[in-house]
Amino acid sequence: MLQIKSSVRAANSAQRAQAAVASFDSLPDSGFVSLPVVQLLFGCSGPTVWRMARDGRIPKPEKIGRMTRWRVGALRRAALTRLSGQVRASRPGVTRQAALSAAGQ
Numbered sequence: 001m002l003q004i005k006s007s008v009r010a011a012n013s014a015q016r017a018q019a020a021v022a023s024f025d026s027l028p029d030s031g032f033v034s035l036p037v038v039q040l041l042f043g044c045s046g047p048t049v050w051r052m053a054r055d056g057r058i059p060k061p062e063k064i065g066r067m068t069r070w071r072v073g074a075l076r077r078a079a080l081t082r083l084s085g086q087v088r089a090s091r092p093g094v095t096r097q098a099a100l101s102a103a104g105q
Helices: 002-022 035-042 046-055 072-090 096-102
Strands: 062-064 067-071
Touching: 002 035, 035 046, 035 067, 035 072, 067 072
Parallel strands: none
Antiparallel strands: 062 067
């Protein structure tokens, strides 16, 4: 019985995370998201998210009571920075501004 409840709880959590990612663009910059949402946004595991935060590649989360959450605005800036770095790395010799213009930024 406990295993069934755990499975249902995990499925509900995954559905909530997917819904948050789907509506991420409409969230205010001052909003907060949880670890599963950050995992889906960056396409990596929980330990990788924590490693990226420790290394400064994404912002560190904030504690709200007992919850740990990431600011939406800070994640957006980190994603843009990461995207611009990937565009730049994939096209050597192209300036950052030209790469961002080509990427539609």
